[in-house]
Every structure is written in structure tokens, then in C-alpha cells.
Amino acid sequence: xxxxxxxxxTGAPSNAASYGDPLxxxxxxxxxxxxxxxxxxxxxxxxxxxxxxxxxxxxWYPTEATEGEHPxxxxxxxxxxxxxxxxxxxxxxxxxxxxxxxxxxxKGFAGNSARLMCHFASHGWLAVAPEHVGDTLPDxxxxxxxxxxxxxxxxxxxxxxxxxxxxASDSLHGRxxxxxxxxTAHSFGTYSGWAVGGAAVDVDQVRxxxxxxxxxxxxxxxIDAMKGFFADPRVKALTLMAGxxxxxxxxxxxxxxxxxxLMMSGTLNTVSNDKIMEAVTKLDIGWATIEGGCHQLxxxxxxxxxxxxxxxxxxxxxxxxxxxxxxxxxxxxxxxDRSAEVRGIVEAPTTFSTRIRYVHESP
Numbered sequence: 001x002x003x004x005x006x007x008x009x010t011g012a013p014s015n016a017a018s019y020g021d022p023l024x025x026x027x028x029x030x031x032x033x034x035x036x037x038x039x040x041x042x043x044x045x046x047x048x049x050x051x052x053x054x055x056x057x058x059x060w061y062p063t064e065a066t067e068g069e070h071p072x073x074x075x076x077x078x079x080x081x082x083x084x085x086x087x088x089x090x091x092x093x094x095x096x097x098x099x100x101x102x103x104x105x106x107k108g109f110a111g112n113s114a115r116l117m118c119h120f121a122s123h124g125w126l127a128v129a130p131e132h133v134g135d136t137l138p139d140x141x142x143x144x145x146x147x148x149x150x151x152x153x154x155x156x157x158x159x160x161x162x163x164x165x166x167x168a169s170d171s172l173h174g175r176x177x178x179x180x181x182x183x184t185a186h187s188f189g190t191y192s193g194w195a196v197g198g199a200a201v202d203v204d205q206v207r208x209x210x211x212x213x214x215x216x217x218x219x220x221x222x223i224d225a226m227k228g229f230f231a232d233p234r235v236k237a238l239t240l241m242a243g244x245x246x247x248x249x250x251x252x253x254x255x256x257x258x259x260x261x262l263m264m265s266g267t268l269n270t271v272s273n274d275k276i277m278e279a280v281t282k283l284d285i286g287w288a289t290i291e292g293g294c295h296q297l298x299x300x301x302x303x304x305x306x307x308x309x310x311x312x313x314x315x316x317x318x319x320x321x322x323x324x325x326x327x328x329x330x331x332x333x334x335x336x337d338r339s340a341e342v343r344g345i346v347e348a349p350t351t352f353s354t355r356i357r358y359v360h361e362s363p
Contacts, residue, residue: 019032030119033064035121036060036082036083036084037071039056040058042054048224049219049222050150053133057162058117059128061089061172062092062097062125063087063121064089068084069084070084071114074109091124091175095179097176098126099182100120100182100183100184101127101130101182101183102186103155104131104186105242107136108299109136111129112299116298116323119324126175135152143215146206146218149215149248152192160234164178181236182236182237182334183235186298187243187295190244191243193240196230197257197259198229198259200252206223206248214247237262239262241263241322242295245273255279255282261284263286264298266290266291267290267291268292268294291355291356291357293313293355302318321353324345325356
């Protein structure tokens with residue numbers, strides 16, 4: 001059910017250049033590649049006296065394979081598009097595969113937004129999603145303990161380090177272009193995104209949340225670890241989906257982010273992004289609200305959880321807004337793509353889709 005971490009480097013296709021310039025491919029359609037999938041694993045030691053941490057990291061990548069086993073995410077959801085452990089295509093970009101790193105939500109799993117990951121992979125990107133162990137469907141705790149506020153952004157960093165350091169025997173060795181990285185995040189994963197982007201943590205608020213029990217019990221070492229700077233300068237842009245404000249960043253913390261931000265939410269999923277827009281004064285930040293969007297519009301699909309109200313926006317129509325928009329934003333910000341289609345979507349998203357309501361602020 002879970003793909004092997006091993007994949008030989010022999011027989012990799014070498015004709016990716018025949019597809020032409022990937023910045024000429026329309027973001028509105030699936031790219032020319034199929035979607036390969038693997039599960040890797042990495043480990044590191046977090047600060048704050050926390051134990052060594054081992055996490056799975058799921059990876060989606062461009063492939064020319066057409067047959068193979070389909071992955072199952074979270075032990076429940078079979079992906080009918082991605083293929084496990086197939087050979088990667090040669091990079092379509094001159095410097096290797098640009099990287100998308102993704103953070104899933106509370107009680108989620110790495111493959112929660114697999115449709116988005118495969119859309120990027122089909123366009124020549126390497127998409128990477130750490131599984132936030134301790135905050136997944138079978139093992140999540142309420143309230144989320146402070147340890148996970150430390151570990152989540154470090155999981156993202158560890159996932160990027162993993163694809164950077166793959167051994168020479170691995171078919172993806174040297175394929176990741178870590179000079180061009182964008183990040184997406186869903187739900188509680190948006191906390192990871194803000195932290196990776198450089199949001200400043202108010203440690204006094206952390207201590208107050210520990211005292212109130214909002215983040216469970218906390219050690220002094222964990223509180224001190226929250227003073228650390230979680231930013232990863234490899235990430236050039238953030239697309240944060242269906243995420244609520246966090247008390248840790250309330251006192252100007254968002255303004256410390258030093259990369260452009262796009263927030264997405266749905267009209268049927270109130271997440272109070274207006275509070276973030278009111279709080280920021282120094283960011284290049286946009287907020288797109290999608291009419292008829294529910295929480296899983298940005299994950300498994302608008303109708304995945306069986307809410308009849310969400311069916312007003314069918315899954316395929318919803319994905320046709322979210323996935324091209326996220327790819328266009330990543331190309332615009334991380335790859336400096338100023339092609340007419342990408343500029344039109346990023347600079348005037350309401351003309352791309354009548355379902356989008358949009359506000360923008362810049363310094």
C-alpha cells in the first residue's frame with residue numbers, strides 16, 4: 001500500500017526537451033508528463049529537548065510511465081492518477097526540477113492535496129510533502145501540543161534537505177532545483193507556511209497559551225525553542241489555503257515574512273483571513289476567496305466529505321480554479337515567469353475565474 005523508497009536510476013527517459021519550454025505550457029491544463037509517486041523517509045533531532053524524529057516524506061515527480069500501481073493516501077484514499085515507483089522523466093527545466101513543498105493540515109496526511117501535487121508534477125516540478133507525524137489522521141491530539149509547532153516547520157526543512165541529499169544511486173539524485181522553491185499549505189499547515197516564511201513568534205503569547213492549556217502542557221525548553229527562527233530562505237513564495245490566524249503571530253509577527261503570500265479560502269469555509277489582512281502592513285499579500293469553496297476544496301475535493309452544501313461547486317470545477325492558480329502563482333514568484341497567461345491569472349485573478357473574489361496589499 002505504501003510505495004518503496006528505492007527506485008533505480010537506470011532507464012530514465014531522456015527526451016524531456018522534446019516537450020519544449022515548460023514556461024510556455026498552459027497552467028490551465030495538465031502538463032505533458034504523468035505523475036510519479038514515492039514515499040521516502042528522513043530523520044532529525046528537534047530542539048527543545050524533543051526526541052529524535054523520523055517522518056515519511058511523499059514525493060510526486062514528472063514521469064513518462066503509463067502503467068503501475070496507484071498509491072493509497074492515509075490508508076484510505078486511492079489516487080487513480082499517480083503511479084508508484086516509476087522512473088522519473090528527465091528534467092524539462094535547464095536547472096533541474098523546481099520544487100513545491102507542501103504542509104498538510106491537522107488530522108491530515110501528506111497526500112491530502114495530491115491532485116495539486118500531480119498538477120505541479122505534470123508540469124515538470126518535484127512536489128514534496130512531509131507527513132507531520134503526531135498530527136495525522138490516526139495519531140493527532142487535541143489540542144495540538146506545542147512540540148508540533150516546533151516540529152512542523154522543521155519537517156518542511158527536513159523534506160527539502162532530503163531531496164537535496166539523495167544518494168547518487170537514486171533516480172531523483174540531483175534533479176531538485178532548490179534555487180526555485182515554492183510552498184503550499186492547507187488548513188493547520190498554513191501555520192507551517194507562515195513559520196517557514198519567517199513569521200515572528202510572540203513568545204509571551206506562547207507562554208500564555210501554555211498556561212491556558214491551548215497548546216497542552218509545555219516545557220521551558222520547548223518555549224525557548226519557539227524563539228528560534230524557523231524561516232527557510234529556499235522558499236520563495238507561499239500559497240496558504242483555508243488556514244486561520246494563529247495567536248503566536250498576532251503582534252506583528254506576520255509582517256516579518258519576507259516572501260510574497262497568496263491566501264486562498266472558500267465562501268463556505270470561514271477562516272478569518274480578514275484578520276490577517278488587517279494585521280499586515282509590510283507584506284506583498286493577496287487573498288482570493290472562491291465562491292462555493294469548502295475546506296476540502298484545497299485538499300481531497302469539495303465534495304469528499306459528503307457535505308451536500310459543498311456540491312454547489314463540483315470537484316473538477318473547483319480543482320480547475322485552485323490548481324492552475326497555485327501553479328501560476330508559483331511560476332510567477334519562484335520562477336519570475338511573466339508570460340501573458342501567468343501574469344493575467346496572478347495580477348488579475350477575477351478575470352481568470354468569476355468565482356474568485358480578490359484583495360491585495362503591498363508595502
